[in-house]
Amino acid sequence: MTQEQVKTQPKSMEWKYRLIESLAPVLGFLFAMVIMMITVQFIGESPIKALSAILTFSFSQSGIAYIVSQSIPLIIAGEANAIAFQAGVFNIGVEGQYLFGALCAGVAGAYLNLPTYIHIPVVILAGMLGGMIWILIPALLKVYKGVHEVISTIMMNQIASAVILYLVDGPFNGVRGAKQSFNLRTPYMKPTAVFPSLHNIVNSITGLFGFKFPHYVAVDLSWLIALIVVVLLWFLLFKTSLGLRIRWVGQNISASVYAGVDVKKTLLVTMFISGAIAGLVGLQEVAYISKFFTPNITRGLGFTGLAVALLARNNPLGVILSGLLFSFLSRAGYGLQMYTKVPNSLIGIISGLMILSVVVIDQILRRYARTLRRREVG
């Protein structure tokens, strides 16, 4: 009788519930945009004008190119956070991990003499290793001493800021004699370590759709790295036994213990993966754009990465979209600032509002879908 039920009751209802559940980011985005337009009206600017400023500034050729290129570090930071979230770990320390990872990569690129096909992988590995080193202490403290990772990783962020300043001012100073601290940097990377440009390859593909990335926008090896990270992480989480165990630990620790999962080991492994990915965040800037490491490197990508992961609900594929969205938002902020009297900081508020509404709407929709399912089961 039950087998008949399985057969006769169409599976098709389930995709409907899944669709309902996955609407949250879209609705959250729309809700945030509506609020933004209302706010713009209050500021005394025309919402239509603001919208057109955003659209023309963002969806020009260079606008699109910038949005895509600048989404790369956001996507990688989003993945670092997403894998940690999947195991129920709040890795607030992506910030510190990518700073230290970027320094390690810069140093490996500047001081080693290797043929290019070895040097570039070594630079990448150095970045990952740096990220892993920076999560080592919080990971051990969490697993063996029960210290909450939020506290320890925030502290490690502060330490990272100080340590990179010390190291670049001291042993790895590339501008001896330079007195001004804003010039502080490591020596230039060897040409063998610099990331190759992928302009030709990417443009030959996008050219088919009539789009070319201009030469002044970074299209480099870090694109490929981001792509590989996304695919590997998706594969790990949803196709492998380890990934399943990671998601179990993130959902319910006592059920994981019951199932025989080694929770401590799983947490350690997850945190190391997260740290390794975090170590890749700064590579575009260090190994392609500036070709050295400086303490003035773009900051805050780790924290934006938290938001990117949240918006994507920690799905590695969703992170691509939400990374692009956050990149678009930052571009939109400049557009507003340039063409209207709306301050750039409004975009920060909108981003926050968007995350908040996604989280709330997500819960509401999940409950709604659950009720619908219950009704169907009877």
Added chain:
Amino acid sequence: MRRVDTIKERIPLIELRGITKSFPGVVANDDIHLTLYEGEIHALVGENGAGKTTLMKILYGEYRADKGEILVRGKPVRITNPSVAVALGIGMVHQHFMLVPGLTVLENIILGSEPVKNVVLDLSLARRKIEDIMNANAMPVDLDAYVEDLPVGLQQRVEILKLLYRGAETLVLDEPTAVLTPQETSELFKTLKALKAQGRGIIFISHKLNEVLEIADRITVIRRGRVVGEMPLEEASKEKIAEMMVGKPVVLEVENPRVEVGEECLVLKDVVYEEYGVKKLDGISFSVHAGEIYGVAGVEGNGQEELLKIISGEIYPSAGEIHITNEVVNRIPPLGRRKLGVGHIPADRQAQGLFIDMPLYINAIVGWHWRQEFQKRGILDYKAMRSTASTIIKNFDVRTPSVEVPASALSGGNQQKFVVGREISFDPTLLLAAYPTRGVDVGATEFIYKQLIDEKIRGKAVLLISADLEEILALSDRIGVLYRGKIIKEFSREEATPEIIGLYMLGVKEE
């Protein structure tokens, strides 16, 4: 008798009328009436899962009743959340204390209703007020001590002080003695008697009959969500309450033949488990053979949880030996034991047995995910997982639209059938079944009984832990009574009667 009569003329402090509350698949409270007068200690007695805590959570505003009303001093009230309850003079001490360990006693007591003088916290006023309360009730605590440094008995005293500081007239204590030493218990009782003398009403939840008879003025017995009896202390006796709690066995129509037993699949030898100096398991020895169901009877809290964890491998024994299929497994973690063929129906299917938001095809392999058929070189085989889930659904009559839905979409009974089905499907040598029919309707209960008996007939060893004596009697070939961390008596099925087992369970009789 006279005393009771005079009390009854007064308006009760609290009156619960026809409280009904159901959760998906279970009726936790069914038309419950309860009254509490000033200057009275009213004991609420019943087994775990009988509905005592649910009822008190309704009174305290943590749950909303589906039906029924609450009257405070004769006036109907709507208690929508705990702060409403506090404003009405109702206070509750939970089983697990709600204290902030890193704050001092004083800070904990005033937390939430801090006295303020010109925007500034007036600690000295609070201190004086609390000292008055402590003196009046003879319950001294060092106000500047940190809560984390206090023994459990004093922490509980802080909880009570918290309620008195907020002016509670009705105090609800949920199994207050479960965590206390005998000395601390007698201290607590002194306090409770003092509070009663001041005219406060106390609801005392417990299943320890000695204590109930010592402290209560009136006793209400709850069983399966219904009030089965209310009596003044004068009419109460241990035997009477025990019978009410356990109930007259309704023999479920299950055929349970004896089969020839094989070798010992599970052996415990003088197993001790100590936690913070307390012996939760105190020299347990018993064995379960292939082809038999061994039932562990006992009032919850006598070591069932630890017994289960120590066999499944979540905790390791402090002393003694555990053998599973002739291997010593003392230090082998849960996964290693599962690989020896241990199936485990957990005590709490939602918190332990299932990943509630994940689809059934994933839940179908929880605990068995390590098996060859589900992964090739670490890559999951979703096809095998789906077909396993379908098999479980088919063989164990789980009502679900498909294997794609999350476990949370199923009703409690179907969730339980799914878990039972999963654990049996992988053909375990030893099956641990903890409260296998808790919160499950009669139909599903009978079905699960049949499955467990079939396992036995197939020559498996089954260890059954349950608070439900009927269940133990219906299924077990041998019965051990767990009391205070020990198996104090073993019965064969033929010798066992609910009356005699009930007496051992409650510690009335001891060998």
